[in-house]
Amino acid sequence: MRLKIVQAGEAVLRQEARALSPEEIRSAEIRQLIELMRETMRDAPGVGLAAPQVGLPLQLAVIEDPEELQRAIAPERLAERGRHPVPFHVIVNPVITLEGEAVEFFEGCLSVGGFTALVPRAARVRVECLDQNGAPIAIDADGWYARILQHEIDHLHGTLYVDRMHTRSFMSVDHFARRWNDLPILEAKQRLGIAMSA
Ligand code: ZN
Numbered sequence: 001m002r003l004k005i006v007q008a009g010e011a012v013l014r015q016e017a018r019a020l021s022p023e024e025i026r027s028a029e030i031r032q033l034i035e036l037m038r039e040t041m042r043d044a045p046g047v048g049l050a051a052p053q054v055g056l057p058l059q060l061a062v063i064e065d066p067e068e069l070q071r072a073i074a075p076e077r078l079a080e081r082g083r084h085p086v087p088f089h090v091i092v093n094p095v096i097t098l099e100g101e102a103v104e105f106f107e108g109c110l111s112v113g114g115f116t117a118l119v120p121r122a123a124r125v126r127v128e129c130l131d132q133n134g135a136p137i138a139i140d141a142d143g144w145y146a147r148i149l150q151h152e153i154d155h156l157h158g159t160l161y162v163d164r165m166h167t168r169s170f171m172s173v174d175h176f177a178r179r180w181n182d183l184p185i186l187e188a189k190q191r192l193g194i195a196m197s198a
Contacts, residue, residue, distance in 0.1 A: 002040040003054040017057045017156040019093045022134030037062045050155030061152040064088040082143020094129035098122035118169035
């Protein structure tokens, strides 16, 4: 069974999600929700899914960037993004600290279906949160994993990538795949008329 992923325009995507207590995290309802979110993310497919995306204003997200999803991507694309496999895990009530320079890549969102844009994100992050058993954990991440964490945690605060993107880079996934995916980011920015200092 998979859950319905809501699209931009649903009010829940613009709300501040509420924190969960460790007891709630261990409840049958939340365990069931995590299972369904995992199935829904894999089916999409996506590398992250936040509870507001399935209509629930809760500070919970699931993340997984499996090797299977990366096989179709050229090794040099994976290398420049710092993209490595990330096993399935859950983050609850995350507090994020951004570290390092901003790096820019195209990213998309299952709640902004069919589109992609160039989004600056911190190169590294530290996330303090609870895991799926309600235990406190700290995550230090860089590369694509750091981007996934920033994107998912934004969802828990009512923020979408469109709030952070270079607006001139907003385009359909179809166009991106055909004309832009293989360009170096600097050249893409030049062609799109995005200031180089930004
Ligand atoms: Zn998203």
